[in-house]
Amino acid sequence: xTSLRVLLDIVRDIEEFIERLEKRKEELxxxxxxxxxxxxxxxxxxxxxxxKDFEEGKCRRCESFEEVDELFERL
Numbered sequence: 001x002t003s004l005r006v007l008l009d010i011v012r013d014i015e016e017f018i019e020r021l022e023k024r025k026e027e028l029x030x031x032x033x034x035x036x037x038x039x040x041x042x043x044x045x046x047x048x049x050x051x052k053d054f055e056e057g058k059c060r061r062c063e064s065f066e067e068v069d070e071l072f073e074r075l
């Protein structure tokens with residue numbers, strides 16, 4: 001009976017280890033995606049231009065759907 005308990009504990013430990021590995025894999029995939037985005041110079045330049053335009057007041061940030069509707073009605 002004791003040997004079965006030990007085997008069950010080992011199986012549970014292995015399952016827990018695999019679950020942690022799966023979480024780490026997902027986290028690494030997210031990190032890879034972020035690195036790919038931030039290494040794209042055209043994308044980063046677009047972000048910089050957008051931030052500059054926002055700071056200079058060339059664009060408007062809508063906080064609600066109503067503001068979006070109002071913006072499109074004025075166009």
